Amino acid sequence: MAGLVFGGRSDCMTIENRGTIEPKDVTAIEFECNKCHTKTVRPLNADLNVPGVCGNCQSQFMVEGQEPNDLRILFNLLIRQANAKQPYTLRFEIKDLGKKNE
Numbered sequence: 351m352a353g354l355v356f357g358g359r360s361d362c363m364t365i366e367n368r369g370t371i372e373p374k375d376v377t378a379i380e381f382e383c384n385k386c387h388t389k390t391v392r393p394l395n396a397d398l399n400v401p402g403v404c405g406n407c408q409s410q411f412m413v414e415g416q417e418p419n420d421l422r423i424l425f426n427l428l429i430r431q432a433n434a435k436q437p438y439t440l441r442f443e444i445k446d447l448g449k450k451n452e
């Protein structure tokens with residue numbers, strides 16, 4: 351989601367164009383192999399399985415251990431945040447997202 355943010359004092363208004371996403375905007379995770387550039391897209395849900403190797407050239411993405419565990423923690427956090435009712439809205443600012451959608 352790209353949006354305009356208005357801020358500043360009334361005598362000094364600034365207009366800032368920023369692209370942001372919320373956890374509920376993240377619907378899938380893409381893994382692109384740096385060797386053959388094959389993309390693997392997995393829907394973001396509780397059953398998401400972190401790929402250990404490239405599905406095309408079999409390059410090893412990661413070994414079982416901390417890295418896939420950290421990714422699972424991140425993905426589970428995104429899922430929980432997307433479904434949580436909280437007194438705030440969490441947004442990630444994405445570099446140049448607004449410009450690409452113009």
Ligand SMILES: [Zn+2]
Nearest residue numbers: 383386404407
């Ligand atoms: Zn590959």
